[in-house]
Amino acid sequence: MGKKILIVDDSMSIRQMVEVTLKGAGYDVETAADGKIALDKCQTNRYDFVLTDQNMPNMDGITLIKSLRGMASYKAVPIIVLTTEAGDALKAQGKAAGATGWMVKPFDPSKLLAIASKVLG
Numbered sequence: 001m002g003k004k005i006l007i008v009d010d011s012m013s014i015r016q017m018v019e020v021t022l023k024g025a026g027y028d029v030e031t032a033a034d035g036k037i038a039l040d041k042c043q044t045n046r047y048d049f050v051l052t053d054q055n056m057p058n059m060d061g062i063t064l065i066k067s068l069r070g071m072a073s074y075k076a077v078p079i080i081v082l083t084t085e086a087g088d089a090l091k092a093q094g095k096a097a098g099a100t101g102w103m104v105k106p107f108d109p110s111k112l113l114a115i116a117s118k119v120l121g
Helices: 012-024 035-044 061-069 088-097 109-120
Strands: 004-008 028-032 049-052 079-083 101-104
Touching: 004 012, 004 035, 012 028, 012 109, 028 035, 035 049, 035 061, 049 061, 049 109, 061 079, 061 088, 079 109, 088 101, 101 109
Parallel strands: 004 028, 004 049, 049 079, 079 101
Antiparallel strands: none
């Protein structure tokens, strides 16, 4: 079975583009429309990699990262922020919260696959 990846984004089109890209590379992909839904999924499922947006309703990406890092099973899981936000201050907050890395939208599918391959070893 392929590695399980959770995509968290309030934009359905982004979720679909990322999902098609990752599924095409053989990954097992699930999606969530916001951080709250993602956190609920992570409490009952184990993912090998989480890719999250920052700006979402109900729970933003940094809050999700902090919540996941508080769970023993997600302390070492790679979490990448995929967002339109490119500011250094927000990137620093993401890093402080425990983000593994930061990608700016629009994303390049080949770059996304390279990052997934790198963090999933």
